[in-house]
Amino acid sequence: MQIRQIGDTKVSAVGLGGMPMSIEGRPEETRSIATIHAALEAGVTLIDTADAYHIGADEVGHNESLIAKALASYDGDTSSVLVATKGGHLRPGDGSWTRNGSPKYLRQACEASLNRLGVEAIGLYQFHRPDPTVPYEDSIGAIRDLLDEGKIQMAGISNADPEQIRTAQQILGGRLVSVQNQFSPAFRSSESELRLCDELGIAFLPWSPLGGIKNAAGLGSTYQPFAQVAREVDATPHQVTLAWMLAKSPVVIPIPGSSRPETIRSSAAAVDLHLTAEQIARLDRA
Ligand SMILES: NC(=O)c1ccc[n+]([C@@H]2O[C@H](COP(=O)([O-])OP(=O)(O)OC[C@H]3O[C@@H](n4cnc5c(N)ncnc54)[C@H](OP(=O)(O)O)[C@@H]3O)[C@@H](O)[C@H]2O)c1
Numbered sequence: 416m417q418i419r420q421i422g423d424t425k426v427s428a429v430g431l432g433g434m435p436m437s438i439e440g441r442p443e444e445t446r447s448i449a450t451i452h453a454a455l456e457a458g459v460t461l462i463d464t465a466d467a468y469h470i471g472a473d474e475v476g477h478n479e480s481l482i483a484k485a486l487a488s489y490d491g492d493t494s495s496v497l498v499a500t501k502g503g504h505l506r507p508g509d510g511s512w513t514r515n516g517s518p519k520y521l522r523q524a525c526e527a528s529l530n531r532l533g534v535e536a537i538g539l540y541q542f543h544r545p546d547p548t549v550p551y552e553d554s555i556g557a558i559r560d561l562l563d564e565g566k567i568q569m570a571g572i573s574n575a576d577p578e579q580i581r582t583a584q585q586i587l588g589g590r591l592v593s594v595q596n597q598f599s600p601a602f603r604s605s606e607s608e609l610r611l612c613d614e615l616g617i618a619f620l621p622w623s624p625l626g627g628i629k630n631a632a633g634l635g636s637t638y639q640p641f642a643q644v645a646r647e648v649d650a651t652p653h654q655v656t657l658a659w660m661l662a663k664s665p666v667v668i669p670i671p672g673s674s675r676p677e678t679i680r681s682s683a684a685a686v687d688l689h690l691t692a693e694q695i696a697r698l699d700r701a
Pocket of ligand 1: 431432435574595596621622625627631654673674675678679681682
């Protein structure tokens, strides 16, 4: 498995996104545990989660608990696995996603995530999404305090624009290690944040890299050049998409979501795919 870095921590170049195992359409728990175990067997050492990956209001942190259970029941070494969680988004149970970026709430959310993950400090804690009712500086100030107190080992942000990335970097005193934004063949407007992360040496974690749970199956038919390159290199359009992202910068670490062992195995294998400069240029234009 190829290795990349988040802060000083080495992680696999492709991570596992936990969301499909906990929101609408999620599989039985045994299949989810098998998926997480398959990721670990394939050398994946970054698992992305959030307290908001659940359905009912009474099961906040479903995905965090699932990951903690899968790690505890894995019979290999999990000491190098980085679990990256997030706070600041909520799901009241009616299918919607709401936000709360107040310092008081973020502290409570972090404490709850610590308990569910069963750790003394969270490896990477990400502020999930800016809350327009709370000054961004205040939300990031709360993340800085959690870092200073040792409740989290590293701090990241998500759904941030270039100005917010610079603000967070300043408030965290240069300790911002990751930015998680949407980026896929269908959604490329985060290219400016990706470039800024490359310039600043901050990890960039594309979310919904395959177009999202509902659209991932149709990736090759919607984006024909990805299917064409896939035929040329004897891979799948999904693997080509991940390889294309990885080629953009060494700071890129995609986190494809999976709910089946086969899909995460296939995603992990994409790190070994080599695309030519001509193929990459064609995909950039697609
Ligand atoms: N920060 C944020 O605001 C935010 C928002 C959305 C998502 N995320 C994070 O980003 C992760 C990824 O996003 P996502 O799950 O929404 O969408 P995605 O990764 O674009 O697509 C997920 C779907 O792709 C399928 N898939 C995965 N690998 C594949 C492969 N190699 N070949 C074919 N199909 C494959 C999976 O199918 P199966 O289910 O059949 O395995 C899964 O349902 C999430 O899990 C979550 O951790 C963050």
